Amino acid sequence: MTPVQTLAPSTTIPFFNYPHLFTAEEEELVAIFRDVGRRGAFILQQDLERFERNLASYLDARHVLGVANATDGLIIALRAAGVDSGEVIFSSHTMVATASAIHFAGATPVPVDCGPDHLIDPAAVEAAITPRTRAILPTQLNGRTADMDTLGKIAAKHGLVIIEDAAQALGSRFDGRCAGTFGAAAAISFFPAKLLGCLGDGGCVITQDDGVYDRMLQLHDHGRRADGEIISWGLNSRLDNLQAAILDYRLDAYPAAIQRRRDLASLYDARLGELEELKLPPAPNADPRHFDVYQNYEIEAQRRDALREHLKAHGIGTLIQWGGKAVHQWPALGFGQQLRFTAALFERLLLLPMNLTLSDSEAHQVCDVIEDFYRG
Numbered sequence: 432m433t434p435v436q437t438l439a440p441s442t443t444i445p446f447f448n449y450p451h452l453f454t455a456e457e458e459e460l461v462a463i464f465r466d467v468g469r470r471g472a473f474i475l476q477q478d479l480e481r482f483e484r485n486l487a488s489y490l491d492a493r494h495v496l497g498v499a500n501a502t503d504g505l506i507i508a509l510r511a512a513g514v515d516s517g518e519v520i521f522s523s524h525t526m527v528a529t530a531s532a533i534h535f536a537g538a539t540p541v542p543v544d545c546g547p548d549h550l551i552d553p554a555a556v557e558a559a560i561t562p563r564t565r566a567i568l569p570t571q572l573n574g575r576t577a578d579m580d581t582l583g584k585i586a587a588k589h590g591l592v593i594i595e596d597a598a599q600a601l602g603s604r605f606d607g608r609c610a611g612t613f614g615a616a617a618a619i620s621f622f623p624a625k626l627l628g629c630l631g632d633g634g635c636v637i638t639q640d641d642g643v644y645d646r647m648l649q650l651h652d653h654g655r656r657a658d659g660e661i662i663s664w665g666l667n668s669r670l671d672n673l674q675a676a677i678l679d680y681r682l683d684a685y686p687a688a689i690q691r692r693r694d695l696a697s698l699y700d701a702r703l704g705e706l707e708e709l710k711l712p713p714a715p716n717a718d719p720r721h722f723d724v725y726q727n728y729e730i731e732a733q734r735r736d737a738l739r740e741h742l743k744a745h746g747i748g749t750l751i752q753w754g755g756k757a758v759h760q761w762p763a764l765g766f767g768q769q770l771r772f773t774a775a776l777f778e779r780l781l782l783l784p785m786n787l788t789l790s791d792s793e794a795h796q797v798c799d800v801i802e803d804f805y806r807g
């Protein structure tokens with residue numbers, strides 16, 4: 432392959448820079464740690480309550496409750512919404528966590544195809560409905576919210592519950608409403624590499640329903656009511672107060688973080704839109720119904736594996752989501768479904784670097800190397 436003269440071969444653009452999550456604001460984070468530590472405020476304290484309030488107001492949601500991670504959050508959301516048996520339909524292009532949450536809630540996960548936008552395909556959902564179906568669990572993938580209008584109509588028609596996996600979609604909107612506020616309940620992740628990351632595991636659940644909220648409160652804290660009375664079986668799945676303090680601090684800068692991600696998406700779109708070997712995600716202003724926050728920039732690429740090697744040889748990190756397989760493709764999980772669209776898609780999917788450390792010039796460099804691969 433011809434070397435690219437204009438590129439410095441030693442440059443390294445990691446797919447995600449984990450140390451940066453700490454070093455970029457080390458002083459502020461250490462100050463938060465010191466403050467929380469000196470107060471001994473570790474579990475279910477005011478910093479967590481403040482963060483839950485501020486996040487609810489940001490999302491325009493009635494209730495937000497911190498939990499240990501989004502996977503627990505989905506289990507808690509499903510059980511609180513009464514989905515503990517029957518079948519739950521989800522898109523196989525998601526993290527295994529979506530399906531395992533359904534499994535551990537007590538129901539059977541039923542994988543279906545996604546559509547060309549990589550989100551759950553409403554037609555595939557309808558086709559998978561049986562008398563045992565209890566819920567639809569759309570994943571708001573890559574920072575984009577599914578067509579909740581169409582999914583809502585399907586759910587209403589068949590009497591199904593909607594639970595959203597909004598792990599990747601904090602602040603993403605469809606028709607002006609935030610991901611996580613459409614269904615009976617939803618979960619968002621604060622895993623470090625997610626849109627709003629903490630320094631460990633963390634997540635929250637969201638609901639507009641007071642009854643669901645009460646059950647989620649109990650489920651996440653040993654089945655306890657506020658007065659200490661145990662009124663149901665429960666888990667221990669609380670968001671650490673220290674992580675909540677960090678998240679609350681970071682929430683202030685979150686709108687600017689989204690803008691930066693959308694700017695990077697525009698840059699990629701302008702630079703790569705002409706290459707017919709690629710299919711890009713929708714551009715930031717492509718559809719007024721969707722406000723995407725670009726947790727990921729997921730392209731479809733011809734000769735994907737060779738492109739990935741070429742980028743790697745130029746010091747550029749990429750990722751194929753979920754270890755390269757859709758959920759139903761892991762033999763150990765015992766799914767029998769054949770999902771042809773999803774299977775073909777997984778031959779082409781690739782994530783380009785999309786994070787707050789990436790500079791414009793680095794994003795241009797990524798584009799230079801991709802152009803060189805297809806045109807060089």
Ligand SMILES: *Cc1c(COP(=O)(O)O)cnc(C)c1O
Nearest residue numbers: 500501502526528598620622634
């Ligand atoms: C990250 C992720 C999860 C799991 O989140 P955790 O907080 O790590 O449990 C679930 N679903 C999707 C789509 C995710 O990206």
